[in-house]
Amino acid sequence: xxxxxxxxxxxxTKKTLxxxxxxxxxxxxxxxxxxxxxxxxxxxxxxxxxxxxxxxxVPTGHYNMFVANAIDLKFYRELHQLPLATxxxxxxxxxxxxxxxxxxxxxxxxxxxKLKDDVVWHSGTxxxxxxxxxxxxxxxxxxxxxxNYIDEVEVVNDQEVAFHIREETTMIYRYILRKPIVDTExxxxxxxxxxxxxxxxxxxxxxxxxxxxxxxxxxxxxTVNATGPYYLDPANVSQSHxxxxxxxxxxxADTVNFDKVVVYNGDVPDxxxxxxxxxxxxxxxxFPAASMxxxxxxxxxxxxxxxxxxLAMYFNAGKEPFDQVEVRQALAYVIDRDSIGExxxxxxxRGTKYVSGxxxxxxxxxxxxxxxxDYKVDLDQATELLETAGLTLEDxxxxxxxxxxxxxxxxxxxxxxxxxxxxxxxxxxxTAFGIDATFDGIDPLVRQSNINDGNFDxxxxxxxxxxxxxxxxxxxxxxxxxxxxPKGLGYEMTQQTKEAGTVxxxxxxxxxxxxxxxxxQKKIVEKIAYTVNETVPYxxxxxxxxxxxxxxxxRTEWGGNDDLYLNSAGxxxxxxxxILNGDLKPID
Numbered sequence: 001x002x003x004x005x006x007x008x009x010x011x012x013t014k015k016t017l018x019x020x021x022x023x024x025x026x027x028x029x030x031x032x033x034x035x036x037x038x039x040x041x042x043x044x045x046x047x048x049x050x051x052x053x054x055x056x057x058v059p060t061g062h063y064n065m066f067v068a069n070a071i072d073l074k075f076y077r078e079l080h081q082l083p084l085a086t087x088x089x090x091x092x093x094x095x096x097x098x099x100x101x102x103x104x105x106x107x108x109x110x111x112x113x114k115l116k117d118d119v120v121w122h123s124g125t126x127x128x129x130x131x132x133x134x135x136x137x138x139x140x141x142x143x144x145x146x147x148n149y150i151d152e153v154e155v156v157n158d159q160e161v162a163f164h165i166r167e168e169t170t171m172i173y174r175y176i177l178r179k180p181i182v183d184t185e186x187x188x189x190x191x192x193x194x195x196x197x198x199x200x201x202x203x204x205x206x207x208x209x210x211x212x213x214x215x216x217x218x219x220x221x222x223t224v225n226a227t228g229p230y231y232l233d234p235a236n237v238s239q240s241h242x243x244x245x246x247x248x249x250x251x252x253a254d255t256v257n258f259d260k261v262v263v264y265n266g267d268v269p270d271x272x273x274x275x276x277x278x279x280x281x282x283x284x285x286x287f288p289a290a291s292m293x294x295x296x297x298x299x300x301x302x303x304x305x306x307x308x309x310x311l312a313m314y315f316n317a318g319k320e321p322f323d324q325v326e327v328r329q330a331l332a333y334v335i336d337r338d339s340i341g342e343x344x345x346x347x348x349x350r351g352t353k354y355v356s357g358x359x360x361x362x363x364x365x366x367x368x369x370x371x372x373x374d375y376k377v378d379l380d381q382a383t384e385l386l387e388t389a390g391l392t393l394e395d396x397x398x399x400x401x402x403x404x405x406x407x408x409x410x411x412x413x414x415x416x417x418x419x420x421x422x423x424x425x426x427x428x429x430x431t432a433f434g435i436d437a438t439f440d441g442i443d444p445l446v447r448q449s450n451i452n453d454g455n456f457d458x459x460x461x462x463x464x465x466x467x468x469x470x471x472x473x474x475x476x477x478x479x480x481x482x483x484x485x486p487k488g489l490g491y492e493m494t495q496q497t498k499e500a501g502t503v504x505x506x507x508x509x510x511x512x513x514x515x516x517x518x519x520x521q522k523k524i525v526e527k528i529a530y531t532v533n534e535t536v537p538y539x540x541x542x543x544x545x546x547x548x549x550x551x552x553x554x555r556t557e558w559g560g561n562d563d564l565y566l567n568s569a570g571x572x573x574x575x576x577x578x579i580l581n582g583d584l585k586p587i588d
Contacts, residue, residue, distance in 0.1 A: 466568020
């Protein structure tokens, strides 16, 4: 009976399958016949490139590109608001975009930039030197450090602009050529007001200047003008994604190979399903090893990039007992950076070798690392330092000089897998040493504001840089998150050190990029590195040998020029450059 029934089922199944296949064949032939008879082809499917980046939506998110919470989409911004040029790390040179060329004057007092003459904004207005000048006046209003090195932006004619150099620096090209350019149509009224304040002799610390800064901080443009091959229309911004639509007015419209670029909102948990459904083409997000294996099985390719940046522990020196250098040094001796690097994101994160404030590769390039304090795990040394600072160990628990327990919380974005894992591991290591520490998982959108306002004990945040000068490694922790913040790290920028003597870090940071002599700059960078190493305002824990996922061979073709993969994905993104130059294209 069982065999007979099975044979019957097989017969039914075969018959059913036969009729299904026959029906499909009929439909297919009919479609082909119809297409041949009409002579018309099926319409082409719209091509898109899909990536991801977390952004805040309106009303928190906005379109003033010089103010916090702007919906600028990180490196994707350069697809709609082009810079003057792109950068290649291997050749250490720049390729023109909005610029047609540039040259340093014979006396080295001006950088003269010539602009392309066939560029128009999405609004239809011609792109001119006035737009470049407006952009840099906005950077002046925003306190951008480029104005430490220039004192005037002169419009020579519609296609030529001269940057008057106040302080010579090897970084003048990067400061000027890599900034996305905005339009006078949107920002011109504020540029006029900046001009008026300058003509009136108002300093940036004056009340009138600060009033304009406050007003500009609340400026909310309704549109985002574009020179790039795509444009950002606020109507195409939702909670889930942004669609950058083809800008047919752009001189690059016929060069790029995608009809639109979609940027999905969110972090790893939000984007994982999109990758699994093969709807993503490129992500810089760092996924767990198991997820990466699954993605590879689905056909995704992986690009491993050198570790130039990562996460560090920021100490709040405005709170006791973190205000004592011995306490910060002690914590550096307790934390096992190698073990945290192994578990944060296995195969991606690696414990930092040097505590210099820079990435390990940059440290070896710019300074003599043999002079650095090593900070390998040494609990005896940590104990001695805490006791020197007046703390005592009672029943296995450390107490502050006033007798209260030494406890702390470690803030890190809960949705950042590596940061959350690292914070939990740091908390365990400190607790085992007698300092009760807990992990405080926060919304990533309040990470920087909490640091700026001093609302933390210890916070995990970024260190290092993919840019080609150490200044940029120190800019965020020492300036953005400290000297220029309302409270920040609470770390004094003038420090007494054994290795470098008395140092003014703010002054040294400004001087570190001055002049055309890189060897002279290295001597200044050494003082900064040795000071950070000795006083530990922040402790680099691990760098990321990041694994970017791409749909190369699955949905897209990425072309040649592999040298670009040595660019920083965050600062000079190779995917964006490949889209702009037409190398990156959809698979037909």
